[in-house]
Amino acid sequence: MKKIFPLLFTFSSLxxxxxxxxxxxxxxxxxxxxGATSTIRVEGLNEVNNPLNLGPSENTxxxxxxxxxxxxxxxxxxIEILFNPYNYLQDPLDTGGADTNQVNQTGVGSxxxxxxxxxxxxxxxxxxxxxxxxxxxxxxxISYEIxxxxxxxxxxxxxxxxxxxxxxxxxxxxxxxxxxxxxVPINFAGNPGALGYSGNFYTNGSASGAGGGEAxxxxxxACGHDYIALGPGTYCPMFAGILFVADTGxxxxxxxxxxxxxxxxxxxxxxxN
Numbered sequence: 180m181k182k183i184f185p186l187l188f189t190f191s192s193l194x195x196x197x198x199x200x201x202x203x204x205x206x207x208x209x210x211x212x213x214g215a216t217s218t219i220r221v222e223g224l225n226e227v228n229n230p231l232n233l234g235p236s237e238n239t240x241x242x243x244x245x246x247x248x249x250x251x252x253x254x255x256x257x258i259e260i261l262f263n264p265y266n267y268l269q270d271p272l273d274t275g276g277a278d279t280n281q282v283n284q285t286g287v288g289s290x291x292x293x294x295x296x297x298x299x300x301x302x303x304x305x306x307x308x309x310x311x312x313x314x315x316x317x318x319x320x321i322s323y324e325i326x327x328x329x330x331x332x333x334x335x336x337x338x339x340x341x342x343x344x345x346x347x348x349x350x351x352x353x354x355x356x357x358x359x360x361x362x363v364p365i366n367f368a369g370n371p372g373a374l375g376y377s378g379n380f381y382t383n384g385s386a387s388g389a390g391g392g393e394a395x396x397x398x399x400x401a402c403g404h405d406y407i408a409l410g411p412g413t414y415c416p417m418f419a420g421i422l423f424v425a426d427t428g429x430x431x432x433x434x435x436x437x438x439x440x441x442x443x444x445x446x447x448x449x450x451x452n
Contacts, residue, residue: 262307262446270437322440341378360408375403
């Protein structure tokens with residue numbers, strides 16, 4: 180019996196010292212880092228020492244290889260948010276020039292007007308850049324207001340407000356992108372380059388005599404979503420809209436302003452490989 184105890188003590192000691200605890204004297208695994216805010220740093224995986232580290236712009240995924248070693252993936256990340264500026268379109272009303280954000284009402288459901296201009300110009304503010312081919316996901320929420328000479332609309336007519344996004348090459352004044360990466364034309368309702376069509380119905384006033392001012396000085400929003408295959412290059416998201424009413428009698432010069440509220444545009448790249 181005297182020979183058994185030293186053996187038991189030896190095996191117990193080996194088991195105890197096989198577990199390493201950091202911030203704990205009672206490790207539960209071979210390596211146990213305790214603490215709700217604890218982190219682990221491997222300097223061989225950082226940006227300076229490892230060319231596969233993507234740097235401060237985004238997180239780099241860590242994988243376990245066949246040997247159980249922690250490594251960085253040699254394959255570039257295949258999803259990236261390229262564009263997400265704050266309040267994308269300029270807010271003040273502009274009725275002339277290339278940067279106009281006013282749309283005149285029409286009596287037919289065709290004739291979209293390019294409207295809205297980036298509030299700030301520059302990379303990440305009005306443009307995004309692709310360095311390799313990708314399926315580009317476009318998401319937007321655009322604001323609009325309907326008015327007539329600064330007065331409430333009380334003609335009780337139903338209207339339709341419709342919008343779409345499109346891309347220009349290089350900046351807001353560049354050429355419209357009318358074909359995708361494979362040369363397929365981009366088109367909606369006869370509008371080259373149109374993407375992410377959306378629309379809302381609008382009415383003001385009521386037959387019960389509410390006065391027609393319920394929606395005066397109010398902002399409305401339309402959301403759109405679409406995908407397009409694009410090659411490397413710099414692109415600028417832009418917009419077009421139309422406001423039409425079936426019965427133009429007594430409506431007067433009704434207009435729509437695009438971009439007066441907070442407008443959001445998010446561009447996500449889904450890379451091929």
